[in-house]
Amino acid sequence: MTQNRPQRTFRTAALLTLAAGLLVPAAAPAQLTPNAEPIDSIVALVDEDVILRSELDLAVAGIVERVRASGDAMPPMNLIESQVLERLIIRELQIQRALITGIRISDADIDEALVLLAQQNGLTIQQMRQLIEADGEDFSEFRRNIGEELMTERLRQRIVNSMDPITETEIDILLASEELGGGEYNVSHILIGLPDGSTPQQISEAQAKADDIHERLLGGLDFASAAISFSDSQEALEGGLVGWRDLNSVPAFFSDAMRDLQPGDITQPIRSPAGFHIIRVNDYREQRQVVVKEYNARHIMIQVNELVTPRLAMDKIIDIRQELEDGADFAELAREHSDDQTSANLGGDMGWFPPDAFGERVAQTLLAMQPGQVSEPFQTQGGWHIME
DSSP: OOOOOOOTTOOOOHHHHOOOOOOOOOOOOOOOTOOOOOOOOEEEEETTTEEEEHHHHHHHHHHHHHHHHHHHOOHHHHHHHHHHHHHHHHHHHHHHHHHTTTTTHHHHHHHHHHHHHHHTTTTOOOHHHHHHHHTTTOHHHHHHHHHHHHHHHHHHHHHHHTSOOOHHHHHHHHHOOOTTTEEEEEEEEEEEEOOOOOOHHHHHHHHHHHHHHHHHHHHHHHHHHHHHHOSSTGGGGGGEEHHHHHGGGGGGHHHHHHHEEEEEEOOOEETTTTTEEEEEEEEEOOOOOOOOEEEEEEEEEEOOOOOOHHHHHHHHHHHHHHHHHHHHHHHHHHHHHHHHHHHHHHTTEEEEOOOTTTOOOHHHHHTTOOOOOOOOOOEEEEEEEEEO
C-alpha cells in the first residue's frame, strides 16, 4: 500500500455520523477590547453537555476541505454549517447513550485501533503521530475522538445484537430469489425527510422540494453538492454516497427503482415513510463471491487496572474457569464477573466477528478451539480472558 498521509478530516469524519437533534441559536459574539482574546461561544445544548463554536468551525473546515479535494461544487456555507451541527448533536447523543448503557472504552482498545489505522496508512504509530501533529492536531484529542468513535460503534453493535435472528425460512426465501446472483450498484442518495405524523401540507411541501431538486439535477446541478445542501440522510455530508449495494440489501422500493438504471442515471423522487428519496447510480459491477470466516463467541474478561494487578486478575480468571468445569453457567458468570461492559450484560456474547477483530492473541485462541470448547485463561493488553 502506498504511504498516504492520514486525512486531516478523519477526526471530523469520525465525529459526523447520523443526522437529527436539537438546534439552538449560537451565542452572540461579545464585544472585544483591543487586546482581548475571542471567547468561545455555545452553538448547541445537548442534555447536560454543549457544542462549542470552535468544535463546529473545525468540523465545517474538514467538510470544506473534503469537498474541495473532490472537485465537487461547494454548497452554501450556511447549509454546510447546519448539516454539520446536526451531525455533531447526534454524535453527542450517541456518546451519552453509550455511557448510560455501560459501554466503556479502555486505553488498550484505543491503542489497538490506532495500530490498525496506522497499518492501513502504511505508517508506524510514531509516524502517524508526527503527521497529525504537523497538521496542527493535538494527538491526545485525536485519541479521545478515536475512543468516542469506538464507543458509538459498540453502541450500534449492541443494537444489532439485540435484533431478532434471521430465520431459516428467510434464508430459504433469499436463496430462491432471482436477485441473489445479481450485480452490485454504487449509489448516492438524497432524502427530503418527513416528521412522524406529517400533515398533508408538510407532505406536499416535501414533495415540491424533492421535485425541484430533481429538476435542478436534470439541469446539471452536481448530485454531491445537492446532497450536502439539501439532504436529510446520514450520508449527506459525504455527498450522499451510500456505496456498493446489491438489490437484496436495500428496501424493495429502492431496488424496484434502481433495477433498470445505468451509471449516471437518477430516479424520480420516491416516497417512503421517511420522506422523498432521489437515488443516483454511480457505477455497476457483477457481484463478487466473497467468503468470510466469522466466529460467534462469548468471553469473560478480568481487567487489569490500578486496583487489580495482573497476578490477581489471572488468579480470578482461573477460579472462574474452575467454576465452569464444575458446571456453572457461562452466561451467569459473565454477568457477575466480566469487566467487559459491552458484552457482560449479554452473558459475554461478542456476536459474530472475523478472527482478527479483537487482536492477535484472541485470534490465536479462536483458531485453536472447537465449537463448544472453553479456552484456557489467556492474557491480552486489556486483562485476562476465557472464551467459549
